[in-house]
Amino acid sequence: xxxxMTTRLEGAVPAGQPRRPSLADMLMGMALVVVAAAYLLxxxxxxxxxxxxxxxxxxxxVLEAMPFMLLGTLMGGAIEVFISRGRMESLLPxxxxxxxxxAAAMGIVFPxxxxxxxxxxxxxAGKGLPAAAAIAYLLAGPIVNPVVGLSTxxxxxxxxxxxxxxxxxxxxxxxxxxxSLSRAFKRGSLFAAGVVPDEHTRxxxxxxxxxxxxxxxxxxxxxxxxxxxxxxxxxxxxxxSGSFGExxxxxxxxxxxxxxxxxxxxxxxxxxxxxxxxxxxxxxFVDLASSSLLSSAVMALLAILLNLxxxxxxxxxxxxxxxxxxxxxxxxxxxxxxxxxxxxxxxxSLFKARVVPLLAALVVTAVLLMSVLIEAMGIAL
Amino acid sequence: MTHIIAETIRRxxxxxxxxxxxxxxxxxxxxxxxxxFLAASxxxxxxxxxxxxxxxxFLALLxxxxxxxxxxxxxxxxxxxxxxxxIHHSKKxxxxxxxxxxxxxxxxxxxxxxxxxxxxxxxxxxxxxxxFLETDKYAGKKITVLGMLAKxxxxxxxxxxxxxxxxxxxxxxxxxxxxxxIALVLENGEAVNLKDDDWIEASGRLRVRxxxxxxxxxxxxxxxxxxxxxxxxxxxxxxxxx
Numbered sequence: 001x002x003x004x005m006t007t008r009l010e011g012a013v014p015a016g017q018p019r020r021p022s023l024a025d026m027l028m029g030m031a032l033v034v035v036a037a038a039y040l041l042x043x044x045x046x047x048x049x050x051x052x053x054x055x056x057x058x059x060x061x062v063l064e065a066m067p068f069m070l071l072g073t074l075m076g077g078a079i080e081v082f083i084s085r086g087r088m089e090s091l092l093p094x095x096x097x098x099x100x101x102x103a104a105a106m107g108i109v110f111p112x113x114x115x116x117x118x119x120x121x122x123x124x125a126g127k128g129l130p131a132a133a134a135i136a137y138l139l140a141g142p143i144v145n146p147v148v149g150l151s152t153x154x155x156x157x158x159x160x161x162x163x164x165x166x167x168x169x170x171x172x173x174x175x176x177x178x179x180s181l182s183r184a185f186k187r188g189s190l191f192a193a194g195v196v197p198d199e200h201t202r203x204x205x206x207x208x209x210x211x212x213x214x215x216x217x218x219x220x221x222x223x224x225x226x227x228x229x230x231x232x233x234x235x236x237x238x239x240x241s242g243s244f245g246e247x248x249x250x251x252x253x254x255x256x257x258x259x260x261x262x263x264x265x266x267x268x269x270x271x272x273x274x275x276x277x278x279x280x281x282x283x284x285f286v287d288l289a290s291s292s293l294l295s296s297a298v299m300a301l302l303a304i305l306l307n308l309x310x311x312x313x314x315x316x317x318x319x320x321x322x323x324x325x326x327x328x329x330x331x332x333x334x335x336x337x338x339x340x341x342x343x344x345x346x347x348x349s350l351f352k353a354r355v356v357p358l359l360a361a362l363v364v365t366a367v368l369l370m371s372v373l374i375e376a377m378g379i380a381l
Numbered sequence: 382m383t384h385i386i387a388e389t390i391r392r393x394x395x396x397x398x399x400x401x402x403x404x405x406x407x408x409x410x411x412x413x414x415x416x417x418f419l420a421a422s423x424x425x426x427x428x429x430x431x432x433x434x435x436x437x438x439f440l441a442l443l444x445x446x447x448x449x450x451x452x453x454x455x456x457x458x459x460x461x462x463x464x465x466x467x468i469h470h471s472k473k474x475x476x477x478x479x480x481x482x483x484x485x486x487x488x489x490x491x492x493x494x495x496x497x498x499x500x501x502x503x504x505x506x507x508x509x510x511x512x513f514l515e516t517d518k519y520a521g522k523k524i525t526v527l528g529m530l531a532k533x534x535x536x537x538x539x540x541x542x543x544x545x546x547x548x549x550x551x552x553x554x555x556x557x558x559x560x561x562x563i564a565l566v567l568e569n570g571e572a573v574n575l576k577d578d579d580w581i582e583a584s585g586r587l588r589v590r591x592x593x594x595x596x597x598x599x600x601x602x603x604x605x606x607x608x609x610x611x612x613x614x615x616x617x618x619x620x621x622x623x
Contacts, residue, residue: 278480
């Protein structure tokens with residue numbers, strides 16, 4: 001947004017004429033005011049129970065997610081430096097459908113939670129992972145993995161039906177949404193600037209280090225171009241000539257860039273989720289659910305607002321047994337790891353702005369269809 | 382002068398963000414204060430985070446190219462440091478009756494194979510979590526449990542057509558955001574000189590009441606006495622299979 005302001009100041013406005021603030025300027029100004037107010041809140045309203053609860057929940061969500069996000073960014077940095085584009089292309093089938101099907105199951109081998117997966121997928125997409133495969137892994141990874149399967153089994157008293165339904169539908173929905181999005185958008189119009197290289201110039205758009213200097217700190221010449229191997233996310237080839245230490249250093253530098261690019265979205269999402277957790281009465285969601293479809297919609301909304309970790313959410317869903325239908329509990333468990341407020345904001349670091357609402361709409365629609373199907377099949381606990 | 386300040390901010394922004402987070406985590410770990418926010422089992426993950434943040438801070442400082450610093454980066458930095466203000470200022474060590482009233486849906490943890498309480502048996506009594514996990518074992522027997530007091534709950538009042546005090550605890554899986562309340566209704570319990578969130582020991586005979594299609598656990602002829610807060614306010618479950 002700083003670039004927008006600079007461009008306008010330099011060119012479009014005649015000298016002496018005051019510049020009209022753009023919508024982007026106003027949004028940035030509003031965000032700064034909100035953040036400044038947020039800094040004052042814990043000091044100004046200390047002792048207020050709602051503020052104290054918000055403070056506790058907000059800190060908890062961030063503290064829980066931050067380590068996994070750091071690990072995710074390190075994994076992303078390692079992928080960037082140690083895995084070549086050629087190697088990445090050879091790992092998955094060529095067809096979009098087949099690659100999405102394989103990628104959606106990758107969580108079984110590489111279990112990654114929803115906070116860590118965004119930076120990992122940013123780097124995988126930059127490395128040339130097909131769009132369908134990247135989205136499938138993004139959506140399915142936090143559900144279709146052994147840790148989530150086990151925690152769901154525990155919460156439901158080792159009844160394996162909820163486990164099978166959660167993981168099975170999670171997989172199918174992830175593949176379906178991934179294929180739909182990859183067909184609706186070209187690769188270049190799907191991912192945010194800085195995530196994938198320009199197909200012609202092999203350079204990246206505006207990113208945290210899109211200022212023209214690579215931040216990986218290796219001091220390599222821009223003229224070295226791409227080796228077709230270990231292409232770096234910064235848009236300049238690292239080659240494989242660096243020592244192991246240098247490559248570790250480069251991986252960490254990329255991790256730092258990803259951390260700075262995605263963590264603010266995580267914090268903003270956590271703040272909104274903490275407000276929802278503090279203000280919303282969960283019982284209201286039960287009372288609102290007069291039909292099974294409405295129950296599913298309401299429970300899906302609750303999952304979006306609560307922003308729970310996919311390893312813990314099954315225990316919350318299980319606490320609604322006897323209060324909402326089983327299909328609604330499954331809607332809660334499938335939608336949460338794919339799309340909640342925190343993820344909605346974090347996805348902005350991965351996708352272009354217009355992609356995120358469509359992704360959300362597709363996930364919500366698919367989850368509601370799943371609920372209808374579960375009801376039609378008469379599955380209940 | 383302005384140029385020097387701007388250059389300093391550009392150079393030190395990323396290392397300082399990493400160091401601020403690292404020292405905050407270190408402080409929480411040293412004081413054990415992280416258990417107000419996270420499950421005790423998160424300690425190795427916090428140590429790992431500290432181990433990641435330290436080299437990242439040094440690498441950020443050693444970078445040959447200094448990242449740009451504009452309004453966008455200033456906003457991102459302010460957002461990234463915001464939780465630290467809340468963590469340092471947080472005085473509450475546990476969620477209380479406010480969170481209990483928004484989170485309680487009249488149900489909670491039920492009997493579950495393979496699950497057992499990590500902490501409990503507080504003050505020699507029976508852990509509230511044990512009562513919920515092994516309801517059949519305790520039904521009809523006289524028990525003593527430790528928890529916080531909620532003088533009333535709208536949901537319970539609606540079900541029982543009468544206001545009763547409750548004793549409750551939060552069961553945490555990962556962090557305070559997923560903490561689920563469990564509660565016993567204290568039938569005929571007198572909580573005259575006590576207030577919400579006071580720690581109490583409640584004794585009485587456990588009874589399972591089915592009201593409106595859901596089970597409510599209650600202590601008959603409950604007696605209540607105030608007690609000091611336990612060292613660990615949250616309850617945890619462990620997976621018995623491990």
